[in-house]
Amino acid sequence: SDDETGGGTTTLTVYAAASLTSTFEEIGRRFEAEHDGVQVKFSFGGSSDLVAQIQNGAPADVFASADTANMDKLVAAGLDGGDPQDFATNVLEIAVPPGNPADVHSFQDLAGPDVKVVVCAPEVPCGAATSQVAQRAGVTVHPVSEEQSVTDVLGKVTSGEADAGVVYVTDVLAAGDSVDGIEFPESAEVVNTYPIAPVEGTDDPDLAREFIELVLGDAGQHILQDAGFGQP
Amino acid sequence: MIPRWLYAPAAVGAAFVLLPLVAIAARVEWTDLFDLVTSQASKDALWLSLRTSAIATLLCLLFGTPMAVVLARTSFPGQGVVRSLVLLPLVLPPVVGGIALLYTFGRRGLLGHELDVLGLQVAFSTTAVVLAQTFVAMPFLVVSIEGALRTAGQRYEVAAASLGARPTTVFRRVTLPLVLPGLVSGAVLAFARSLGEFGATITFAGSLQGVTRTLPLEIYQLRETDVDAAVALSLVLVVVAVLVIGLARQGRSAA
Amino acid sequence: MIPRWLYAPAAVGAAFVLLPLVAIAARVEWTDLFDLVTSQASKDALWLSLRTSAIATLLCLLFGTPMAVVLARTSFPGQGVVRSLVLLPLVLPPVVGGIALLYTFGRRGLLGHELDVLGLQVAFSTTAVVLAQTFVAMPFLVVSIEGALRTAGQRYEVAAASLGARPTTVFRRVTLPLVLPGLVSGAVLAFARSLGEFGATITFAGSLQGVTRTLPLEIYQLRETDVDAAVALSLVLVVVAVLVIGLARQGRSAA
Amino acid sequence: MNLRFEAVVADRGVDVTLDVADGETLAVLGPNGAGKSTLLEVAAGLLRPDRGRVTLDDRELTAPGTFVPTHDRRIAMLAQDPLLFPHLTVLENVAFGPRSRGAGRRDAHAAARHWLGEVGAADLADRRPGQVSGGQAQRVALARALAADPVLLLLDEPMAALDVAVLPALRQTLRRVLAGRTVVLVTHDVLDALLLADRVVVLEGGRVVEAGPTAAVLERPRSAFAARIAGLNLVSGSWRDGAVGGVRGIPVGPEPASGAPAVAVFRPSAVSVFREAPGGSPRNSLPVTVTDLEPRGDQVRIRADHLAADVTVQSAAELDLAPGTPVVFAVKASEVAVYGT
């Protein structure tokens, strides 16, 4: 829905997965620069939370999900205002505290008895991906904690509490110096795809479409890839 | 007059609560803090938090005080059950509280149709933030005031009645002033709880800058990208809370 | 004796708190509930929650009661500041509280080295859950008991001292029994808050079935895949809380 | 206002029926725990009796199915504990009643100042209740009750903690303000009863054991308690051969039938005290043991068992009395009044 705030500005409300926070904020700034009198407001959160909110009437114009399953829920509820389009991918990476105290170099190392590993719980997308990778690699990881979100996993690693955590490559990049990333070949077998779609009932479908175009376009893709996302 | 040995566990307890605060403060990059705090997003969030928490506290006082009085001063069948139920938001994980509120005031909730007819869209508005905060903060107020009422007893109220004061006068001129300390600490607790409220808000109200993104939500969001910034911003929350608690205590001891 | 009109806002307040509970209950598939509740994961979570909350409440009583006594019965410079700081965990978003605990008791925290030397590894253990719950629940206990102490006054303690009772005897035989109602409601609040604790636990202790995954964490996790199941499980939490609150009230009125 | 009172409070063992006529002051006397405060609580509507009825003129206040709340009874009560509202000044405390009955702030304060003056506490007006002494607080509470201008005033030992220097002045105030009012006054002080009350009721063990005009009860006490506070000696027994329980006396009014219950009453000042029984003249001689000596101005009251004798200080000194000393109380039969009971 469009909000009339102050001097006749139009507001575009974008609901986006939490992992898109910094990239979408940058895209939003660019969008505002290109559209006079338009303000982009974001609501970031877990994809499943966002879908639940939209289902309950939250005023979203655009929805960008971190996985296809949640976008499917939106479609199933008939709340998509146009076909979802994939705009980014993401793969897993091992995050370790700077200096890698537990000497982790491969996914197999995570099975070591003295390594404190944290992963996402199997119920959340990153956790599902992690267990798929483990299965394919034939490795049994005994995590000390199965976290509810990537942020929680990263938090344990940055604080040095855990020796290693399995997160997305974009998270490792975003965390900067506070973690080191360790790529592993098995990650290529489980690629996570991010779809985006306008939301049914938006007051300004054109603006929503233009935002999606910006994300899919060169400028958007450039920003996303800088942050470590892959191209779909 | 108090046993000396009591100071030992008291100090341990205080240290346990205070050390983590020190640990946070020690980690904050004080130079960055200023930029962070003066960013538009932070200012929006702080202002929204203060506004909604104040209104929520007011609502708690308006509706919670009568509840406390009814619970403390009357007896009716099933009172124990009502009391337990009223305290439930305390124990309900806030996210579940948010879901419950959605089920009640949401578009598809219990009262959704009625509210729709009235043209009221509660969920995902600033109103929703206030409702979420009121819901989680109410029990604090009720418990504090009920406790104060019970400890104060009814002797002064009886004396007032025998002087010809009708119940409303007794309530206004005797009961309320007598339990003022309990009322103030209840309100402080409710305000603090509202200020810190996160789970129910994000579920029921969402997180939209300037509309529903209160300071805790802003902090949560910041944590996705920059944990240190999030921690720094939470210091702002802490300072605001200390100011409010301090002012309330001051006002109370002056009264 | 209470003004009649007070019933109106009291009823509105009660409805506001109770309706969401009704809304939840209405959505629950009662047939599924049984399976859900008896699943190993749920039973583990419930048992863990009860154990840790009970210990946390005990710790709160052991360290919080002395703090409340010191705050209520002595005066020292900076007391106001200490009181405000002790109340801070109330207002700190639980996630930030969890971060603060990590910064303090974590491997690289303030006390990390000392704890390491002692061979204590707090993080990812049940101990961490208890610490997180104690941290968030402590202020509830302190506020309740301090309020009760202030309302009760010192007259009985003075009478006891003049009968030759030393401070410890006065504390044990007069102060504690006198503020028993406040103590019980403080403990109930602390237990309830511990039972519902989520943010600090997940941040500080993580989430592993049987070790650190308490009921709220289990509910949160379940919510990712099946909101209705999560809501149903939170009803279990509600029932447990009601039972505990009810029992505490009973025990108190019997005393 | 005419009060009719009738109440049973089983768990306190109280079962009392009494009337107070319009404009009359009734004193309620009785030992600790007799039920005096309970009576007042029922009248004020603070306690629902198990059975009973309280009627003020034709208005039923407490009755089966009826229970007028305290504030609507226009009954003010001053209990043993002053219960001044701690958050109000002394002046505001006293102004509370008038304000509750709708008076403006200015009028209420004027009335409050008036009543504070009447009880000699005008200079305390601006203090907080925590800053006044025990007796001062009780005086303020009295002013507060009077300022509420009730149609029935219930006073529960209002003067127990007041100093003797203000008592006469306060009694005078009470006399003036109680005149024409309907009042129930619980007191331990027989002077209060004598000076302030038209009628007296004596409670013992939750029951009325005596009732009547003040002078009559105190002059003709039938219960040990009334006799005790009236300062009179009382021996009860049956009337036989011109004596009650061995004490010869003169019947007042119709002579009781032989064997009928009766009481013999005589003043302590009519008693002579001897170390050994005097011979000869026709007196009642009662061998007793001294239990207590109470100086009373230039006299000493000697209590022995349940009897009392008043002698001069000199006589007491000459007799060399102390608790435990065996003595003989002698009283002329002409000084002993006998009443059938």
Add this chain to the structure above:
Amino acid sequence: MNLRFEAVVADRGVDVTLDVADGETLAVLGPNGAGKSTLLEVAAGLLRPDRGRVTLDDRELTAPGTFVPTHDRRIAMLAQDPLLFPHLTVLENVAFGPRSRGAGRRDAHAAARHWLGEVGAADLADRRPGQVSGGQAQRVALARALAADPVLLLLDEPMAALDVAVLPALRQTLRRVLAGRTVVLVTHDVLDALLLADRVVVLEGGRVVEAGPTAAVLERPRSAFAARIAGLNLVSGSWRDGAVGGVRGIPVGPEPASGAPAVAVFRPSAVSVFREAPGGSPRNSLPVTVTDLEPRGDQVRIRADHLAADVTVQSAAELDLAPGTPVVFAVKASEVAVYGT
């Protein structure tokens, strides 16, 4: 134990110095607000005086740099409010002191039963404090203080709410238990002072205005308050031409110098009352206005201004007195004792 007491509490306007000898009972008299309770609070260590020193034998309890806490003073205090612990039974309340001093449960209960019996409250042992009457509670509090077996006992109007029927028995108990103990007894009742106290101190406005052996103070009161409670008339002024303030009398002891301050004291029973001034015989004639009438047994005490006269009931009736009646008090100069002050 010998108590030396010296304290200034500025904001209550109290500045008192007094001593109590070992084994002595000191009665403290004075009007409401005189500072009696404040004195006890300082002695008990409940209030730190602005300046002062409290010493028990050679032990400094309160002094610059010293403040022994209440529980270590071995001083028991019974205040106006009984303050029975609401969560303990009456028996447990009384056993509290012995148990606090280390007695076993059985011994403490036995002691408690003993003291409950002494104050006539044995049957209340198993009640809760909320279930006893005001007077009963005060009796239990008295038992509790006695059971604590203190070396110094501070009693603040312990008997104000007790009924007359138990007072003599209780006074006897007190006499027995106070004998040999060091006690400070605040009271409004001159009988308590007479019977229980060795010495009396009179406070007025926070200062000691009179002190001395009980009999001496009550027979030769110098302050209006002491005179009032002693039941004596007192006129103060300067001694000139054989009279004090216009009242002629006989100096007792050395005659004051002319113009020196003095008091004239006479008993109310020495006063004759007339409607008009009698002619002829050499009397002091004092025209006064009746303020109060107090029946006292077969006498009536007539209070007029600050003086009192005792007359028989018949005379009072014949004189047709009421408050406001102008009368003349006449007293023979030989009945008036004059003391230099």
